[in-house]
Amino acid sequence: MKQLEQEFEQELQRKMRTAKNECKYNPTYFNQMLAEYGGVGTTKRLIQKGITTGNPSDGYTTLLLMGRLDLTMEDSVVEDKYKAMFEQTEVEYCRKLLGR
Numbered sequence: 001m002k003q004l005e006q007e008f009e010q011e012l013q014r015k016m017r018t019a020k021n022e023c024k025y026n027p028t029y030f031n032q033m034l035a036e037y038g039g040v041g042t043t044k045r046l047i048q049k050g051i052t053t054g055n056p057s058d059g060y061t062t063l064l065l066m067g068r069l070d071l072t073m074e075d076s077v078v079e080d081k082y083k084a085m086f087e088q089t090e091v092e093y094c095r096k097l098l099g100r
Contacts, residue, residue, distance in 0.1 A: 008082050009039030015071045023066050027059045030073075040085055043073050047090045056097055074098055 012034060019025045033042040046057045056064075056074075063072050074094035076082055083091045 005040050011076050012039045019071045023068055025062055030059050047093055051093055069098055
């Protein structure tokens with residue numbers, strides 16, 4: 001599972017670079033969280049906050065407004081490759097946000 005967690009984090013970092021280059025969006029706080037908690041830890045924290053407050057992350061909202069939900073962490077969570085690392089409620093939350 002460690003390898004999969006590393007691949008997930010690398011995907012999130014790739015998406016951040018794409019968001020910065022293509023959308024001129026630099027998710028600084030998200031990047032700081034990745035450094036502190038790793039990809040899975042950061043994602044779980046942000047999803048739990050969204051479930052608790054009823055508000056998605058700022059990054060999700062920004063990328064939604066830009067029409068780039070493909071660059072969200074939520075998009076990665078629902079991928080078959082990664083969803084086993086998350087609770088069913090977390091995956092369903094992401095699916096709901098993405099309209100899938």
